[in-house]
Amino acid sequence: MQTSPRVTAVMVSSLDGAVVAGGAGSRGLSTPADRTLFRALRRSAGVVLVGAGTVRDEDYRGVRPRRPTPDDPEPGPPPPLAVVTGSADLDPGAALLTDTVTPPIVLTTGAAPARRREALQAAGADVVVLPDLAPATLLGELGRRGLHDVLCEGGPTLLGALVAADAVDELRLTLAPVLVGGPAGRIAAGPVAAEPPRGMRLAGHTADDDGTLLLHYVRA
Ligand SMILES: NC(=O)c1ccc[n+]([C@@H]2O[C@H](COP(=O)([O-])OP(=O)(O)OC[C@H]3O[C@@H](n4cnc5c(N)ncnc54)[C@H](OP(=O)(O)O)[C@@H]3O)[C@@H](O)[C@H]2O)c1
Numbered sequence: 733m734q735t736s737p738r739v740t741a742v743m744v745s746s747l748d749g750a751v752v753a754g755g756a757g758s759r760g761l762s763t764p765a766d767r768t769l770f771r772a773l774r775r776s777a778g779v780v781l782v783g784a785g786t787v788r789d790e791d792y793r794g795v796r797p798r799r800p801t802p803d804d805p806e807p808g809p810p811p812p813l814a815v816v817t818g819s820a821d822l823d824p825g826a827a828l829l830t831d832t833v834t835p836p837i838v839l840t841t842g843a844a845p846a847r848r849r850e851a852l853q854a855a856g857a858d859v860v861v862l863p864d865l866a867p868a869t870l871l872g873e874l875g876r877r878g879l880h881d882v883l884c885e886g887g888p889t890l891l892g893a894l895v896a897a898d899a900v901d902e903l904r905l906t907l908a909p910v911l912v913g914g915p916a917g918r919i920a921a922g923p924v925a926a927e928p929p930r931g932m933r934l935a936g937h938t939a940d941d942d943g944t945l946l947l948h949y950v951r952a
Pocket of ligand 1: 757786821
């Protein structure tokens with residue numbers, strides 16, 4: 733029996749719940765401890781799942797080769813990036829496609845304009861046309877490819893869909909020691925999740941000297 737992939741979400745939030753700060757998106761919130769965690773999670777992921785809004789806003793780069801470390805002197809290939817997009821509105825000339833060691837997987841539907849899908853395919857993307865972009869469909873496709881450890885890097889729309897589908901197994905939440913105020917959204921947005929809310933258990937936490945709190949929650 734094929735099991736659904738395990739989903740770990742990694743997000744950073746300000747103390748007052750903002751998911752972005754200034755014009756730098758989540759980078760305006762990230763701290764050294766958060767970046768170290770982010771890199772470590774990428775190292776162990778089977779695939780990185782990310783929404784097109786984040787790719788566009790944060791100008792996502794392609795996948796870099798894994799650097800050897802004392803614990804892992806001969807690292808395997810890095811995990812591919814899988815981008816969820818209903819519109820296929822991604823720049824075929826972006827570093828996501830032009831500067832990468834592994835072509836990105838673009839998860840879209842037949843409703844996306846064919847010329848955009850074809851341009852991404854021509855630029856090297858592995859364009860997958862799915863019947864819909866519901867979490868079960870996305871995760872089913874990744875599982876079918878043997879990609880069972882999914883690291884979701886957001887953004888809020890994609891995470892909101894995963895939360896609503898009760899598909900988040902772990903959350904790595906960084907609380908950055910800043911107050912942002914303003915209209916910024918929170919880490920998950922979109923459809924209302926089932927009642928009662930999904931309970932999560934604190935599996936670990938680390939406080940950095942700069943006041944960053946790294947929280948690790950798993951399904952209760
Ligand atoms: N604080 C953090 O940890 C963090 C993490 C990531 C992102 N962010 C920030 O969040 C902002 C982007 O927010 P966002 O909500 O737009 O991000 P997003 O979830 O990455 O992107 C939303 C877009 O992704 C596609 N998409 C995602 N899930 C979908 C689904 N289930 N069905 C169909 N399409 C889906 C759609 O693309 P199309 O429009 O192409 O159809 C949608 O417009 C940026 O400012 C970024 O910096 C913050």
